[in-house]
Amino acid sequence: MTITLYPARKIVTMNPARPHATHVAVRDGVILGAGTKAELSGWGEMRVDARFADKVLMPGLIEGHCHLMEGALWAKTYTGFFDRTDPEGVTHPGCRDIDAVIDRLRAGLARAPGAPLPGWGLDPIYFGNTRVTRADLDRVSGTVPVGVMHASGHIMNLNTPALEAAGLLREGINHPGVPLGDDGLPTGELKGPDVMTPAGAHVGFDRDMLACDAPGMRAFGKLCVRAGVTTATDLAARLNEEAVQTMLRVTAEPDYPARVVCHRFHHGVTPEELIAQVEDLRDRSTDMCRMGRIKVIMDGSIQGFSARLRAPGYFNGAPNGLWYITPEHLRTILTEAFARDLQVHTHTNGDEATQLLIETMTDILSERPAADHRLTVQHCQLADRAQLARLAGLGACVNLFANHHFYWGDEHYRLTVGPERAERMNAARTALDLGLTVGIHSDAPITPLAPLFTAWAAETRLTASGRVQGAHERITRAEALWAITMGAAHTLRIEQEVGSIEAGKRADFAVLDDDPETADDLRDVGIWGTVQGGRPFEAAAL
Amino acid sequence: MTAPLPLTILGGYLGAGKTRLVNRLLRDAGGRRIAVLVNDFGDLAVDADLIEAEGDDLIALAGGCVCCSYGDDLTTAIATLRALPAPPDVLLLEASGVAMPGAIGAAAGLMPGVTLAGIAVLADATRLPALLADRYLADTIERQVQAADLLLVTKSDLTDPAPTEAALARAAPGVPVAPVDAATPALVLARHAARPRPETRHAARHLTRLLPADAPTDPDALARDLAADPRVTRAKGCLIDLSGHPRLLQLVGTDYEITAAPPGAALGVVTISVPI
Numbered sequence: 001m002t003i004t005l006y007p008a009r010k011i012v013t014m015n016p017a018r019p020h021a022t023h024v025a026v027r028d029g030v031i032l033g034a035g036t037k038a039e040l041s042g043w044g045e046m047r048v049d050a051r052f053a054d055k056v057l058m059p060g061l062i063e064g065h066c067h068l069m070e071g072a073l074w075a076k077t078y079t080g081f082f083d084r085t086d087p088e089g090v091t092h093p094g095c096r097d098i099d100a101v102i103d104r105l106r107a108g109l110a111r112a113p114g115a116p117l118p119g120w121g122l123d124p125i126y127f128g129n130t131r132v133t134r135a136d137l138d139r140v141s142g143t144v145p146v147g148v149m150h151a152s153g154h155i156m157n158l159n160t161p162a163l164e165a166a167g168l169l170r171e172g173i174n175h176p177g178v179p180l181g182d183d184g185l186p187t188g189e190l191k192g193p194d195v196m197t198p199a200g201a202h203v204g205f206d207r208d209m210l211a212c213d214a215p216g217m218r219a220f221g222k223l224c225v226r227a228g229v230t231t232a233t234d235l236a237a238r239l240n241e242e243a244v245q246t247m248l249r250v251t252a253e254p255d256y257p258a259r260v261v262c263h264r265f266h267h268g269v270t271p272e273e274l275i276a277q278v279e280d281l282r283d284r285s286t287d288m289c290r291m292g293r294i295k296v297i298m299d300g301s302i303q304g305f306s307a308r309l310r311a312p313g314y315f316n317g318a319p320n321g322l323w324y325i326t327p328e329h330l331r332t333i334l335t336e337a338f339a340r341d342l343q344v345h346t347h348t349n350g351d352e353a354t355q356l357l358i359e360t361m362t363d364i365l366s367e368r369p370a371a372d373h374r375l376t377v378q379h380c381q382l383a384d385r386a387q388l389a390r391l392a393g394l395g396a397c398v399n400l401f402a403n404h405h406f407y408w409g410d411e412h413y414r415l416t417v418g419p420e421r422a423e424r425m426n427a428a429r430t431a432l433d434l435g436l437t438v439g440i441h442s443d444a445p446i447t448p449l450a451p452l453f454t455a456w457a458a459e460t461r462l463t464a465s466g467r468v469q470g471a472h473e474r475i476t477r478a479e480a481l482w483a484i485t486m487g488a489a490h491t492l493r494i495e496q497e498v499g500s501i502e503a504g505k506r507a508d509f510a511v512l513d514d515d516p517e518t519a520d521d522l523r524d525v526g527i528w529g530t531v532q533g534g535r536p537f538e539a540a541a542l
Numbered sequence: 543m544t545a546p547l548p549l550t551i552l553g554g555y556l557g558a559g560k561t562r563l564v565n566r567l568l569r570d571a572g573g574r575r576i577a578v579l580v581n582d583f584g585d586l587a588v589d590a591d592l593i594e595a596e597g598d599d600l601i602a603l604a605g606g607c608v609c610c611s612y613g614d615d616l617t618t619a620i621a622t623l624r625a626l627p628a629p630p631d632v633l634l635l636e637a638s639g640v641a642m643p644g645a646i647g648a649a650a651g652l653m654p655g656v657t658l659a660g661i662a663v664l665a666d667a668t669r670l671p672a673l674l675a676d677r678y679l680a681d682t683i684e685r686q687v688q689a690a691d692l693l694l695v696t697k698s699d700l701t702d703p704a705p706t707e708a709a710l711a712r713a714a715p716g717v718p719v720a721p722v723d724a725a726t727p728a729l730v731l732a733r734h735a736a737r738p739r740p741e742t743r744h745a746a747r748h749l750t751r752l753l754p755a756d757a758p759t760d761p762d763a764l765a766r767d768l769a770a771d772p773r774v775t776r777a778k779g780c781l782i783d784l785s786g787h788p789r790l791l792q793l794v795g796t797d798y799e800i801t802a803a804p805p806g807a808a809l810g811v812v813t814i815s816v817p818i
Contacts, residue, residue: 167654175648194649198617268582268613308678320681323640326556327678356678 003027004534005046007037010515011057014485014500024057026507029534033503051536052528056515058481059500060230060508060530061451064399064488065378065441068212068234068260071220073120073445076204077108080121080151084448087222089539098127098136105140105148116165117141118204119148120445122157125411126464132157133181134188147203149196151407153446154304156196158188158203165202192304217250217260224258226539227450228510230532231259231489231498235345235378236295239264239281244291251288257530257537259288259508261492263295263345266325271332278342287533290494294337294344295378297324299353302381302416303408307350309382315418321350331360338370343493345399346375351382358390365394376439376491381425382417385434388427392434397491399439400426402458403447405470409463423470428458432479439488440480451488455480456522481516507534546657547577547624549633549650550731553643553686554664555673559696559722560636563664565589567634567727568607574727575606577623577630581638582611606630616646617653624655632659632731640682644689659733663690664722665710667703670695674709687714692730692752694722711749718812724754732808748775748814755781755809761789765798768813779811 011021021034082094095101137159145162163169171184177191282292300306306321376397413422459480489499513526529539595602601609612619673683777793780803788803
């Protein structure tokens with residue numbers, strides 16, 4: 001078996017025993033060791049591959065909470081406020097006002113004239129929080145249905161033809177998610193999945209919003225390479241047999257560049273069926289496609305006002321959010337999963353949902369301890385110190401939504417939870433101090449797949465308007481880099497295989513142009529690409 | 543364009559008895575082709591002897607009824623049902639335990655080919671007072687029962703239903719309450735507007751009850767019983783008298799009158815009473 005020796009400008013290993021190295025030796029996709037050339041020469045004859053001689057290597061980055069649908073979304077027109085790079089490496093400039101959104105959609109329409117036009121990423125918060133109306137989108141077309149999903153995923157705007165196609169352009173509509181104009185007709189804004197999903201079908205959105213087909217998966221793989229990611233999650237999948245086959249097939253393609261860790265969400269099956277299916281999927285997992293994990297969705301989102309909050313509730317007085325699971329079903333799933341060593345991740349946004357989780361886990365684990373269950377509380381945005389301490393005691397991990405500080409931090413401060421709780425949201429400092437394993441995430445496509453950006457967000461807690469929101473919850477650069485490698489690996493229970501550059505682990509590297517430990521701003525660190533399982537993937541050559 | 547299909551939503555918390563009621567309604571369908579909509583087949587155990595044939599997302603049931611799983615896509619499921627060779631007469635949607643029946647009703651109002659008939663919410667007499675006091679679930683249960691136009695109390699054979707009725711009167715004042723035994727297909731699947739109901743909302747803490755009137759009844763005897771009950775303050779509704787004629791009963795305090803019922807009136811008497 002050929003041994004390849006990669007010299008590099010610097011290797012940041014994330015192995016505390018040997019934090020830095022100059023060379024890494026790889027055989028058959030596995031790391032033989034990281035150290036000096038002299039140290040590694042004992043392994044025998046080596047082929048020296050000097051392509052990374054002026055690069056900095058890090059362990060391949062791990063995105064602990066994202067969705068493969070980000071890949072599929074790029075077939076639709078991006079209209080977001082921030083610059084965003086597509087799978088082919090084209091950076092789409094942010095649409096800074098509504099006119100730019102209209103122009104972008106017109107260009108999209110010109111590529112496929114006459115076909116219903118779906119757009120995504122719209123964020124009118126940044127347009128002075130003005131409402132987008134059907135009159136605005138009618139400027140794109142007065143005859144072709146046009147629909148644009150907001151960045152938050154909680155609102156969709158339609159033009160007049162799209163409203164007509166969806167049967168919504170009529171008087172007498174009485175639905176809280178369909179605001180009406182002075183003329184008694186819908187303004188074109190639709191809020192919430194129960195109105196967006198059926199209407200979205202008329203403008204080219206799949207009814208299963210989280211679904212991803214094979215081309216979408218391949219596009220997602222390219223996004224991973226560009227972001228330095230070698231392992232990514234598909235954190236809420238239905239995983240029917242067809243989807244499982246697609247996942248297994250595409251990830252087995254010889255040049256597929258990312259290991260995918262999939263979680264089966266709890267909807268649509270009874271707890272008993274869920275457990276049985278996930279046990280079966282665990283047995284069918286491969287190195288590149290890890291299944292056999294459960295995602296439980298407990299509540300909604302904070303910016304959608306559907307997360308479950310404890311007192312004093314929402315800052316703007318909105319009623320409390322929604323439960324998406326009964327406490328009884330939660331208890332059954334956790335009890336059965338712990339007993340079978342099936343790992344559970346929970347979507348738990350609001351602090352009341354966190355509290356229910358803590359109390360349920362306490363009951364179950366007091367009765368029957370589960371060694372190393374590592375239940376991971378995803379988002380966990382509003383947990384306070386006391387809750388995080390209890391989670392630490394229960395053996396849980398947290399994966400915090402650090403990107404929220406930047407994208408919606410100002411809105412949380414002003415509107416959703418108010419200044420005090422906004423400043424302690426996503427309490428990474430506190431969680432680390434309490435001994436919790438901390439991951440940080442993008443929830444792509446909600447925010448872009450870019451762990452270095454996410455690390456920057458946790459390190460600085462800067463909002464889009466430039467305020468530091470909750471300076472006391474900032475973490476250090478080193479802690480942030482740990483979170484996007486070993487921290488994430490630990491939350492997925494794959495830290496013995498990936499997450500650091502050391503002997504015996506997978507040869508997964510992020511190949512960087514700059515040194516992430518010393519760069520002024522992590523967002524500016526250039527990414528050459530990745531090595532995944534010993535296979536180099538250059539972003540520029542995709 | 544065919545007439546829109548009436549949709550009744552059956553709500554209530556986990557274990558309230560929704561599945562049991564659905565099975566009974568299917569058994570007593572009496573020629574109505576009922577389409578039962580469930581989020582997923584995992585949510586509903588249709589009695590095995592009712593099943594005639596099973597497909598991926600459609601189960602054919604005895605008497606021309608069907609059971610359909612809609613997943614996240616109610617619109618498509620309803621379009622599929624409407625396109626069947628023998629489309630259903632009515633839709634009965636079983637909401638999951640923490641679902642908001644009012645929100646489902648509002649969404650149904652946006653769907654082409656559907657008209658919301660009503661929302662019946664089941665209340666488990668053994669659990670409802672505790673659920674309404676539960677720190678995590680109270681507001682969810684309140685929102686569920688407040689969305690109802692008919693509340694059906696289940697499991698009264700296991701415990702005294704009075705605390706549940708009183709709790710419902712506080713949480714959802716003015717919504718008629720009936721025992722689940724009274725929940726015939728005619729009552730549950732009737733359009734809300736055609737159901738007997740109180741004419742005005744009454745003060746909180748008054749009990750609003752729906753007395754079924756399926757069998758011929760002596761209206762004078764019933765009225766006398768109601769007048770003699772010191773808790774009953776008002777009653778109004780239609781029933782069939784012993785000679786088979788529809789009669790309208792109206793009672794305020796101890797005064798009552800019985801007259802010919804208006805044509806087409808739904809059967810059943812709504813009473814308003816002070817709690818025990």
